[in-house]
Amino acid sequence: MADFSSLGLSDWLVRQCEQLGINKPTPVQEHCMPAILQGRDCLGCAKTGSGKTAAFVLPVLQKLSEDPYGIFCLVLTPTRELAYQIAEQFRVLGKPLGLKDCIIVGGMDMVSQALELSNQPHVVVATPGRLADHIRSSNTFSMSKIQFLIMDEADRLLEQGCTDFTKDLETIMGILPAKRQTLLFSATLTDTLQELKKIAMNQPYFWESKSETRTVEELDQRYILTPEKVKDAYLVHLIQTFTDQHDDWSIIIFTNTCKNCQIITMMLREFNFPTISLHSMMKQKQRFANLAKFKASVYKILIATDVAARGLDIPTVQVVINHNTPGIPKIYIHRVGRTARAGRNGVSITLVTQYDIHLVHSIEEQTQTKLKEYPVEEKEVLKILTQVNVTRRECEIKLESTDFDEKKEINKRKQLILEGKDPDLEAKRKAELEKIKGQKKLFKQKIQESIQRQKHGQLKKKLMKRKQMKKKKAAQATA
Numbered sequence: 190m191a192d193f194s195s196l197g198l199s200d201w202l203v204r205q206c207e208q209l210g211i212n213k214p215t216p217v218q219e220h221c222m223p224a225i226l227q228g229r230d231c232l233g234c235a236k237t238g239s240g241k242t243a244a245f246v247l248p249v250l251q252k253l254s255e256d257p258y259g260i261f262c263l264v265l266t267p268t269r270e271l272a273y274q275i276a277e278q279f280r281v282l283g284k285p286l287g288l289k290d291c292i293i294v295g296g297m298d299m300v301s302q303a304l305e306l307s308n309q310p311h312v313v314v315a316t317p318g319r320l321a322d323h324i325r326s327s328n329t330f331s332m333s334k335i336q337f338l339i340m341d342e343a344d345r346l347l348e349q350g351c352t353d354f355t356k357d358l359e360t361i362m363g364i365l366p367a368k369r370q371t372l373l374f375s376a377t378l379t380d381t382l383q384e385l386k387k388i389a390m391n392q393p394y395f396w397e398s399k400s401e402t403r404t405v406e407e408l409d410q411r412y413i414l415t416p417e418k419v420k421d422a423y424l425v426h427l428i429q430t431f432t433d434q435h436d437d438w439s440i441i442i443f444t445n446t447c448k449n450c451q452i453i454t455m456m457l458r459e460f461n462f463p464t465i466s467l468h469s470m471m472k473q474k475q476r477f478a479n480l481a482k483f484k485a486s487v488y489k490i491l492i493a494t495d496v497a498a499r500g501l502d503i504p505t506v507q508v509v510i511n512h513n514t515p516g517i518p519k520i521y522i523h524r525v526g527r528t529a530r531a532g533r534n535g536v537s538i539t540l541v542t543q544y545d546i547h548l549v550h551s552i553e554e555q556t557q558t559k560l561k562e563y564p565v566e567e568k569e570v571l572k573i574l575t576q577v578n579v580t581r582r583e584c585e586i587k588l589e590s591t592d593f594d595e596k597k598e599i600n601k602r603k604q605l606i607l608e609g610k611d612p613d614l615e616a617k618r619k620a621e622l623e624k625i626k627g628q629k630k631l632f633k634q635k636i637q638e639s640i641q642r643q644k645h646g647q648l649k650k651k652l653m654k655r656k657q658m659k660k661k662k663a664a665q666a667t668a
């Protein structure tokens with residue numbers, strides 16, 4: 190296996206790596222770093238926790254040390270927490286350079302960010318929305334000479350999911366030079382490959398880790414089949430068991446909505462578990478503070494929405510629990526990838542209701558891994574069922590008495606106004622769309638029913654015919 194020096198990395202960077210316990214390159218680093226150092230664009234696809242961040246940070250630092258100027262490199266990433274994590278890697282590895290970095294994310298003070306941008310930092314790490322806002326509102330900085338554009342979690346940046354970055358990316362691309370190196374990384378690049386190649390146009394070097402599975406071998410992937418009403422009792426039972434047995438383990442629990450995240454946090458606190466939450470309805474400062482406390486193991490249990498599904502690197506996380514089964518296999522891959530990182534072991538447990546079984550099948554198909562059942566003492570779960578459900582109901586009532594739902598509505602309206610839309614008009618449009626969707630669904634249902642009836646009729650006819658034939662044959666035989 191190659192070492193960092195033989196890949197072309199300078200001695201000072203090799204020393205920096207050694208100080209952080211990074212002694213041997215991982216495969217994604219071994220393959221992508223030489224291509225990046227040669228000046229090529231790069232698309233790197235490797236499993237979660239395989240060291241993709243250092244695969245782009247190290248060559249950028251090397252090139253920066255040869256010809257230092259600001260703004261040299263722009264890194265785009267989908268979440269604010271991830272932006273801070275990437276900037277931290279640049280800062281730690283680039284310490285001997287006196288690296289100046291700048292983090293541009295939403296929810297933080299825009300004026301101080303503008304000031305930092307105008308101070309020509311070497312590296313800017315940003316979420317697309319806030320950086321695009323700065324580009325639209327100020328002319329105190331220029332990115333026309335950047336050498337590197339990096340898109341981490343590149344497939345997410347190009348997806349048109351609940352947060353659509355398209356417009357912001359167009360704004361950003363508009364101010365970047367055509368002559369640059371573009372590096373795109375993710376654990377799940379392949380389905381957006383064609384679009385990505387339009388961004389990394391300079392005959393990109395493409396590397397994908399060859400493996401039969403899309404999740405890491407060190408991850409023990411489990412499921413528990415449960416009725417919806419017993420889910421929380423299973424959750425409490427699991428956490429009780431894990432915390433009783435391993436006092437150094439941290440656990441992440443993924444939920445589908447901010448409200449559910451809040452309720453589960455409140456509920457687990459009622460059971461005295463050291464729980465903290467992370468979701469997009471929290472103030473940004475609170476989000477950072479909670480994540481810092483979880484990272485420092487002040488709180489051992491983090492309840493999060495998919496805002497924490499990608500990229501976060503927290504070595505103490507031994508268990509990931511999916512309180513809901515993710516509808517998209519890719520989200521499953523990123524969620525469970527928060528454990529079993531960098532060669533460590535980990536376990537993921539997905540709570541599955543009878544309505545989610547088809548989702549598990551598509552997860553298994555995509556990951557090429559069979560999920561195994563997690564053994565649980567059901568008697569123990571049933572013992573706490575009533576207490577858990579009563580506690581949840583109490584927490585729901587408590588939350589309803591706060592302005593949580595109202596805040597959600599205000600946040601939505603604010604977002605629409607920021608996007609230049611009229612919230613009332615949008616609400617009307619949404620209602621109309623829902624109506625049309627409902628009608629379409631009804632229409633589809635009717636067609637399905639009539640097809641079923643037709644099929645049933647045809648089958649009946651066939652059976653009748655067969656019966657008659659049989660009778661005829663029998664009659665002929667006796668004659």
Ligand SMILES: Nc1ncnc2c1ncn2[C@@H]1O[C@H](COP(=O)(O)OP(=O)(O)OP(=O)(O)O)[C@@H](O)[C@H]1O
Nearest residue numbers: 211213214215237238239240241242376500502531
């Ligand atoms: N060569 C190496 N040897 C040992 N550890 C490494 C090496 N390179 C990186 N690491 C460590 O591995 C961990 C995971 O790395 P990183 O966060 O870059 O993973 P990733 O591939 O970006 O994962 P994800 O897809 O989840 O974002 C980090 O703690 C990092 O410091």
